[in-house]
Amino acid sequence: MNMEYTNDFYIQENLKHWNDRVKYHEKSEFYDIERFKKGKTSLQSIELEGLGNEVDGKSILHLQCHFGQDTLSWARMGAEVTGADFSSKAIDLACKLNDDLGLDAKFVCCNIYDLKEHLEGQFDIVFTSYGTIGWLPDLEAWADIVGHFLKPGGTFYMAEFHPTYYMVDFDSLKLTYPYFNRGVFSEPVENTYADLNAKLDGTEYFWQHPMSDIIGSLIGQELDLQEFKEFDFAPYNCFPNMVEVGERQYQIKDFEGKLPLVFSLKMKKKGKGTS
Secondary structure, eight states: OBOOOOHHHHHHHHHHHHHHHHHHHHHOTTTOHHHHHTTOOOOOHHHHHHHGGGOTTOEEEEESOTTSHHHHHHHHTTOEEEEEESOHHHHHHHHHHHHHHTOOOEEEESOGGGGGGTOOSOEEEEEEESSOGGGOSOHHHHHHHHHHHEEEEEEEEEEEEOTTGGGEETTTTEEOSOSSOOSOEEEEOOSBTTBTTOOOOSEEEEOOOOHHHHHHHHHTTTEEEEEEEEESSBSOOOSTTEEEEETTEEEETTOTTTSOOEEEEEEEESSOOOO
């Protein structure tokens, strides 16, 4: 259902739900914090193969980091990492995990669009992954944040659910949402992908962004496309009616092998970087 409110309204409503999710996510099997503390990486094969051999000794900005498992996984691999997220409860948990593990990651709590007011400097790598840009109404402003914090010659890398994935209503298994951006959509919040027994309520708001808008907004920030990949699986079983087709590989029931479910982008900022 299309809604007509200000972007600030949408973001504040979504923030309430993300703060509420943290207590469930912390205890969930999905995030498996106990195994993570013992050394299990939270990173998936897609981003490890696409970026993993480039992070040692590099500075990374992780946008929309939730409670920082991926941020800390990159830190374990030798990167100097800063994670940013708008949920104060998520950032509090991220800081606690960082201290428990004896790592030196840094975390910033703010709306991604306000990050310039809360963080200084530039980074060798800007990273974001899985379930991020669908919560953002303005990709041009998002891309401006990426470009602002990326050093000349630096790498932007993202692994994200494909726009075609979000066309499907996972309960009815019908193509419901448009591929192209038609404004904001809303759905009731009853639980969370990491804990279907969680008790949440309210409404969350999200946006569809076609690949042309995603890549185009980044090219507008003088980023050159180095690599673009599409995958017919998702590495998470986080929606209804998913079927396992391989290790950490899931597809939508009745759509097996028919839709791209994840894409990855690697882009380099114009200009000469420093080693």
